[in-house]
Amino acid sequence: MTEQNLFILYAIPSEKIAAENGARKITLLYAAANIRQARAMAPLKFLEQYPDADDADFELVVYEDAPGLPRGALNVWDEEILSGYNWNEEARRPEPRAAQPIEFEKLSSIMKIAVLVKYMTTKITSDMLPAALELTLDEASSFPGHIVEAISKTPTVASMYPERIIEAIKYVVDKCPSTKKWPEIKAQLANWQNSLKDTPRTPVEDNAQTATNSVPQLKPGSGDPERFDLIVAFLVAGVNPEKAGAADVKNAKFIKESRDAAWRAWRTTLVGIPGIYEFPESELYALTLDGMKDLKLIKDTEGRLAYVRNHFAGHALLPDYPAVNSEESNDNTQADEQSADQPQETPETITERQGPFYYRTPDGDVGRANKLPKLEAVITQGCEEITREQYMELKNQPSRDDVSRQLAAQRGEYVEGISDPNDPKWVKSEVKQPEVKNLGCGVFSVDGLMSEQPKQEEPSQGVTSPSIDTAPPPVVPVTTQPTVDFQSVGASLEKDLSEKPAEALDNLKLWRTVMRTDPRFTKDITGTGFDGTSVNAEYMIMRATELFGPLGSGWGFEIQEDKLIPGAPMSEPVFNDKQIVGHRFLRDADGTLITEQHHSMRIRLWYETEDRDGSVISYGATPYMYKTKHGVKCDGEAPKKSLTDAIKKALSMLGFSADVWLGLYDKPEYVAEVGVEFGIKTASEKAEDTTRLRTELDEKMTRVAGTIESAVTANEAKKVFDTLAREIEIHRKSAEATGDGEHAKYLSGRLRRLNQIKDERIKALNEQEHSA
Structure with a gap:
C-alpha cells in the first residue's frame, strides 16, 4: 500500500464573489499519495462539499503540510481558521494578520468600558476587541460582564476619563466577590464615588526640594x-x-x-x-x-x-x-540697576498695566478708561475689553441713525443727503417748508408754523437784521413716502434690460421671455428658518414645454449621478434619574458613527431652440434619513424630490421665474403689478375660451336640429333633444351666474326652438304611423 502524505487545500474566493455573497476563505486537510494527486483531488473535494458553488470563482491552492501553515482537522472543512490571516497574492500563501492599533476614543461607550474591564488599558489592537465584545454578549453573565453593565448604568462613572474608570474597576474587584451581580456592583460604585468626595483636595506643596525628592514617586x-x-x-x-x-x-x-x-x-x-x-x-x-x-x-x-x-x-x-x-x-541684574537710575524708562506693565484702556458694552457701544480700576469696574458690569484698533474701528462705524437712513434709501424711500433730488420719480413740493425766522432783539417770526399763511405777491421789504437769512429757501423734496408709479419696479427692470447692447439683448432673449412668474403658481414659505417664495415645479415645466416643446423631444434631462451623502452624526440623550444629563453619538457595532443620510442627484438638462442648443448641469438634494423631535425619519420619496429640485434649479439658471430668485417678489408693489398683468392675460384667454365654446355650441345646436328633423322614430328625436337640452341648460345657468343675461336669453330661445322642432317631428311621425 502506498504511503499517504497530508496536504492542505486553500480555497480563496475572488473579490467579486466575496463582495456579492460574502464568501470566505476555507481550508481542508486531507491525505494523498503525492502533490500531483492532491492537486487533482482538490476540485473534486471542493465540489463535493459545495455543489452549488462555481469553482471558477475560487482559487484552489494545495500545499504539503508543513509547520507554520494554518490547517484544520483531518478531512474537515474549516471556515474560521483563516479569518485571522491575509492572503499574499505574490507568495500565494496565507500570512498572519498583523494586529492593527485601535483608537480608543473612537469606540462606543459600552466598548470602552468592556475594554477597560478586560485589559485595564486604553492601548489595544484589533485582535483584542472580540474578547472584550464577549463581555457584552455571551459573557455578560460573568463577573466582568456584570462590572461592564454596572458601570454603563452609572453615567457619572461612565463619563469619567479612562484612568479614573480603571480605579473604579480595581475598587470593585477588591470589594466585591466574583459572585456579585451588577446591582451590588453598582452600589459599590456609589460608595467609591462617596469616598472620592470625602477625600480632601489638598494642594501639593510648592517647594522645589520636596518636588525634587518626590520625583521618582510621581x-x-x-x-x-x-x-x-x-x-x-x-x-x-x-x-x-x-x-x-x-x-x-x-x-x-x-x-x-x-x-x-x-x-x-x-x-x-x-x-x-x-x-x-x-x-x-x-x-x-x-x-x-x-x-x-x-x-x-x-x-x-x-x-x-x-x-x-x-x-x-x-x-x-x-x-x-x-x-x-x-x-x-x-546681565539682568546690571540692566535692572541701570534702569533703576532712569525711572522714566522703568517698565510698569509687569506690576500694573497703564492706560488708556478701551472696552465695549453689551449694547455694542465703546468706551475708554484711563485707569485700571475703572476698567475692572466696567468689566464686572458685563463689558468686554478691546484693543485700541478695535475701539477706533467701532468708533468710526456709522451710527444707527445713519444705517437706518441708508436702509430706507435702499428700500426706495427719499432720504435727504443720500437720494438724488433730480430723479424724476420724486415729487417735488412747491410749498415752502415752515421755518422760524429771527427778526432780531429776541423776536422770531412764527408765520411759517400757522395752518393758514397770508398770501404775499411780493417779498417783504421790512427792515431786517444782518443775521436774517435773506436768500430764498431752496426747493426741498418731500421727505414722505414718494408716489411711485404703480408699474415702476417692472418698468424699471424692463428699461434696464432694454438699454443693454445688442449682443447682450440677444443673449437675454430667452431670459426676458420666461423671467416673469404668474402669482397664482407661487406660495409663500415661512417657518422653515427663512421667509421666501416658492414656485410650483409643474408651472416651470409647463413654461419650458410651452417654449421648447414636449419633454423628451424639445428639451429633457439626463441623470448623471445619484448617491447618498453622510450628514451630521446622530445622537441620543443620556438620562440620570429620568433627567437628561447629556447626549452621546450613536455608533455601529464596529464603533463608526451613525450619521444622517442626504440624497443628492446631478442632472444634465438639455434644450433646443430655433437658433441654438444648450445644456445645464444642476444638482438637487433632499434629506433621506434624519432625526426629528419624533425620532428618526426616513423619506422614501427623496429621489423624486431631488429630481424635482434639480430640474427647478436648472430652469432657474436659464431665467425661468427669475423675478423670484432676484428678490422682486419681496416687494409688494411688484407682486401687485405682475398680478394685474397676468390677470389681464388670464381674462383674455378666458374670453377667447368663452367665445370658442359658444361658437362650438351654436354649431352643435345647428347639427342637432338637422338630426331631429331627419329622425326616423319619435324615440330617436326625443333622446337627441334631451341630450342637447341638458348641455344648453348648463350653459344658460352659467351665463345667469356671471350676469350675462343676454346670452342666457339667447340660449332659452334656441332651446324653445329646438323643442318646437322636436314636437313637430314627433307629430309628423305619429301621423305617418296612423295613416299607414
Missing part, C-alpha cells in the same frame, strides 16, 4: 496633547487632575470646548516648555497653582512667561528647559 504625564489640553482646563479650574471627579471632568471639558480665555493663555505658554506633555500632572498642578490665582497674568503675556520661567526652568524632570545661568543673571 506619575509621569500621558504624553498625549489632547490629554494635556484637558489637564490645563483642570489647572484653570483649580483642580488637581489626579483627584478630579466626574463633575470636575465635565467642567474641564466645557472649559476646553468653549476655548476659555484663561485656558488659551496658559496653554499657549505651557506648550512652549520642552517635554511638558510627559511632566507629572500633580507637579504641574503644584507649580501653576499660584499663577492661576493671579488673574492679571491671563492677559499679561510677559508676566506669565516670567512666572513659568521662574517655576519650571531648571526642573529635574525638564532637562531641555535649563535655568538662567549666572552670566545672564548678572
Whole structure:
C-alpha cells in the first residue's frame, strides 16, 4: 500500500464573489499519495462539499503540510481558521494578520468600558476587541460582564476619563466577590464615588526640594496633547487632575470646548516648555497653582512667561528647559540697576498695566478708561475689553441713525443727503417748508408754523437784521413716502434690460421671455428658518414645454449621478434619574458613527431652440434619513424630490421665474403689478375660451336640429333633444351666474326652438304611423 502524505487545500474566493455573497476563505486537510494527486483531488473535494458553488470563482491552492501553515482537522472543512490571516497574492500563501492599533476614543461607550474591564488599558489592537465584545454578549453573565453593565448604568462613572474608570474597576474587584451581580456592583460604585468626595483636595506643596525628592514617586504625564489640553482646563479650574471627579471632568471639558480665555493663555505658554506633555500632572498642578490665582497674568503675556520661567526652568524632570545661568543673571541684574537710575524708562506693565484702556458694552457701544480700576469696574458690569484698533474701528462705524437712513434709501424711500433730488420719480413740493425766522432783539417770526399763511405777491421789504437769512429757501423734496408709479419696479427692470447692447439683448432673449412668474403658481414659505417664495415645479415645466416643446423631444434631462451623502452624526440623550444629563453619538457595532443620510442627484438638462442648443448641469438634494423631535425619519420619496429640485434649479439658471430668485417678489408693489398683468392675460384667454365654446355650441345646436328633423322614430328625436337640452341648460345657468343675461336669453330661445322642432317631428311621425 502506498504511503499517504497530508496536504492542505486553500480555497480563496475572488473579490467579486466575496463582495456579492460574502464568501470566505476555507481550508481542508486531507491525505494523498503525492502533490500531483492532491492537486487533482482538490476540485473534486471542493465540489463535493459545495455543489452549488462555481469553482471558477475560487482559487484552489494545495500545499504539503508543513509547520507554520494554518490547517484544520483531518478531512474537515474549516471556515474560521483563516479569518485571522491575509492572503499574499505574490507568495500565494496565507500570512498572519498583523494586529492593527485601535483608537480608543473612537469606540462606543459600552466598548470602552468592556475594554477597560478586560485589559485595564486604553492601548489595544484589533485582535483584542472580540474578547472584550464577549463581555457584552455571551459573557455578560460573568463577573466582568456584570462590572461592564454596572458601570454603563452609572453615567457619572461612565463619563469619567479612562484612568479614573480603571480605579473604579480595581475598587470593585477588591470589594466585591466574583459572585456579585451588577446591582451590588453598582452600589459599590456609589460608595467609591462617596469616598472620592470625602477625600480632601489638598494642594501639593510648592517647594522645589520636596518636588525634587518626590520625583521618582510621581506619575509621569500621558504624553498625549489632547490629554494635556484637558489637564490645563483642570489647572484653570483649580483642580488637581489626579483627584478630579466626574463633575470636575465635565467642567474641564466645557472649559476646553468653549476655548476659555484663561485656558488659551496658559496653554499657549505651557506648550512652549520642552517635554511638558510627559511632566507629572500633580507637579504641574503644584507649580501653576499660584499663577492661576493671579488673574492679571491671563492677559499679561510677559508676566506669565516670567512666572513659568521662574517655576519650571531648571526642573529635574525638564532637562531641555535649563535655568538662567549666572552670566545672564548678572546681565539682568546690571540692566535692572541701570534702569533703576532712569525711572522714566522703568517698565510698569509687569506690576500694573497703564492706560488708556478701551472696552465695549453689551449694547455694542465703546468706551475708554484711563485707569485700571475703572476698567475692572466696567468689566464686572458685563463689558468686554478691546484693543485700541478695535475701539477706533467701532468708533468710526456709522451710527444707527445713519444705517437706518441708508436702509430706507435702499428700500426706495427719499432720504435727504443720500437720494438724488433730480430723479424724476420724486415729487417735488412747491410749498415752502415752515421755518422760524429771527427778526432780531429776541423776536422770531412764527408765520411759517400757522395752518393758514397770508398770501404775499411780493417779498417783504421790512427792515431786517444782518443775521436774517435773506436768500430764498431752496426747493426741498418731500421727505414722505414718494408716489411711485404703480408699474415702476417692472418698468424699471424692463428699461434696464432694454438699454443693454445688442449682443447682450440677444443673449437675454430667452431670459426676458420666461423671467416673469404668474402669482397664482407661487406660495409663500415661512417657518422653515427663512421667509421666501416658492414656485410650483409643474408651472416651470409647463413654461419650458410651452417654449421648447414636449419633454423628451424639445428639451429633457439626463441623470448623471445619484448617491447618498453622510450628514451630521446622530445622537441620543443620556438620562440620570429620568433627567437628561447629556447626549452621546450613536455608533455601529464596529464603533463608526451613525450619521444622517442626504440624497443628492446631478442632472444634465438639455434644450433646443430655433437658433441654438444648450445644456445645464444642476444638482438637487433632499434629506433621506434624519432625526426629528419624533425620532428618526426616513423619506422614501427623496429621489423624486431631488429630481424635482434639480430640474427647478436648472430652469432657474436659464431665467425661468427669475423675478423670484432676484428678490422682486419681496416687494409688494411688484407682486401687485405682475398680478394685474397676468390677470389681464388670464381674462383674455378666458374670453377667447368663452367665445370658442359658444361658437362650438351654436354649431352643435345647428347639427342637432338637422338630426331631429331627419329622425326616423319619435324615440330617436326625443333622446337627441334631451341630450342637447341638458348641455344648453348648463350653459344658460352659467351665463345667469356671471350676469350675462343676454346670452342666457339667447340660449332659452334656441332651446324653445329646438323643442318646437322636436314636437313637430314627433307629430309628423305619429301621423305617418296612423295613416299607414
